[in-house]
Amino acid sequence: METVGILGGTGPAGRGVAIRLATCGYDVVLGSRDADRASETAKGITPRGSGSVRGATNEEAATCELVVVATPWDSAVATVSALRAQLANKTVISMVNALSREGRELVPLYPARGSMAAQIAFALPDSTIVGAFHHLPAAQMEDLDSGLDADVVIFSDNDGARKRVNELVNQMPGLTGVVAGSMSLASPIEAFTAVCISINIRHKAHSYVKLAGLSH
Amino acid sequence: METVGILGGTGPAGRGVAIRLATCGYDVVLGSRDADRASETAKGITPRGSGSVRGATNEEAATCELVVVATPWDSAVATVSALRAQLANKTVISMVNALSREGRELVPLYPARGSMAAQIAFALPDSTIVGAFHHLPAAQMEDLDSGLDADVVIFSDNDGARKRVNELVNQMPGLTGVVAGSMSLASPIEAFTAVCISINIRHKAHSYVKLAGLSH
Numbered sequence A, B: 001m002e003t004v005g006i007l008g009g010t011g012p013a014g015r016g017v018a019i020r021l022a023t024c025g026y027d028v029v030l031g032s033r034d035a036d037r038a039s040e041t042a043k044g045i046t047p048r049g050s051g052s053v054r055g056a057t058n059e060e061a062a063t064c065e066l067v068v069v070a071t072p073w074d075s076a077v078a079t080v081s082a083l084r085a086q087l088a089n090k091t092v093i094s095m096v097n098a099l100s101r102e103g104r105e106l107v108p109l110y111p112a113r114g115s116m117a118a119q120i121a122f123a124l125p126d127s128t129i130v131g132a133f134h135h136l137p138a139a140q141m142e143d144l145d146s147g148l149d150a151d152v153v154i155f156s157d158n159d160g161a162r163k164r165v166n167e168l169v170n171q172m173p174g175l176t177g178v179v180a181g182s183m184s185l186a187s188p189i190e191a192f193t194a195v196c197i198s199i200n201i202r203h204k205a206h207s208y209v210k211l212a213g214l215s216h
Helices: A012-023 A035-043 A073-081 A116-123 A138-142 A159-171 A183-202 B012-023 B035-043 B073-081 B116-123 B138-142 B159-171 B183-203
Strands: A003-007 A027-032 A052-057 A066-069 A091-094 A099-102 A105-108 A128-131 A150-156 A175-181 A208-212 B003-007 B027-032 B052-057 B066-069 B091-094 B099-102 B105-108 B128-131 B150-156 B175-181 B208-212
Touching (some): A012 A052, A027 A035, A035 A052, A091 A116, A116 A183, A150 A183, A175 A183, A183 B105, A183 B183, B035 B052, B066 B073, B091 B159, B128 B159, B128 B183, B150 B159
Parallel strands (some): A027 A052, A066 A091, B003 B027, B003 B066
Antiparallel strands (some): B099 B105, B128 B150
16 A cells, blocks of 8 residues: 655644544554654554554655645645655645634635645645545544545546545545546635534534535 | 515526425516516426416516525626615525636636625625525426435525525425525635536536535
8 A cells, every 4th residue: 555644644634534544554654843743643543444653754754655735724835845855746635724713713715826725736846736635524534433424525637646536535434535626626625614614613513515416 | 475586587596496485485586687588487487385486577576575696697796786776675695606617617706805795795785695505506406306405505794684594495395504604604605616516517417515414
């Protein structure tokens, strides 16, 4: 199996992806600015499959064959820019959303290039960017017994990379990939995360997106 | 029951809302620039409940107690601006999305005020704007036997108006209202329509959004 590195992987978003990747057999490297914290976090993650999760620096996570960006939005570009060489000629998955809290709601921010995926793509001209994992409830992702059955909306300008990520997602328990299309859809897909989280705050729920009526 | 007017109601989006409103008992006035065309369209709509659908001018539709804007996005502001007096002191539901076709995809356009609902709100300072009905597949909305079971994401800055529209939606067969929050969420909700339609084009499907895990 491929190794998967998760930049900024110690937060709830990264941990949820890590446990589900490891449960379907991948060896995951949780990256952090602080390798000790990443190792501590990794010890708390218990996948059920043959894969593994270990902590490391972001630099080491970036040497994996496939890399996921799970940092806070306001450090994503700085993090990947410093790792341009390690990430060259790889598929890099952005799960980053630019959001701001306003009272009871999260509202979307629109980065200058339209989306965080586009900001990351500009910072990584030698990598292939795919967007995925945006709308998932973190607590349910981390809990393998949560009964999660969510659709993961995927976008990229590279058809091969989209398909590769779609296959990856479909191996992960509780997730089904849905290729939406190109980077032209990055902005609405990222921004809709604000709607999902705001609904969950308002309704005290852990809801997630299903696209009913798709035959998978 | 209240009367509901639908501005630009002869298109697929307006027809789908009309038949489901009439089926749950509302008297619907389908508005159009061309009242004859609206009457012809209304004759082709056969609701199953006690309500009715008839065609009229947009001016007449705007005299109803509740009004839905279902025009193409590029005529929405001109249409409502001309009806400002008729729409004053009413709740006006925008189901308008600004979208552009790019090859196999629909991509979102971002109006200057962030959303079409905000453009309409600016044009109608004496009305209360609510957004709803954005992500629905038109063909399935029109077909009462389609088995549609979709969530309708609702937003407004006015809590009473949001609740009123939510109650309206919950009466309509096949639809469940979900209040998302304020107009700060208008942009991502409208723009996500491009993702829904692009997925349906790509996957040759009539999918729609369900927020799994919400207890209604």
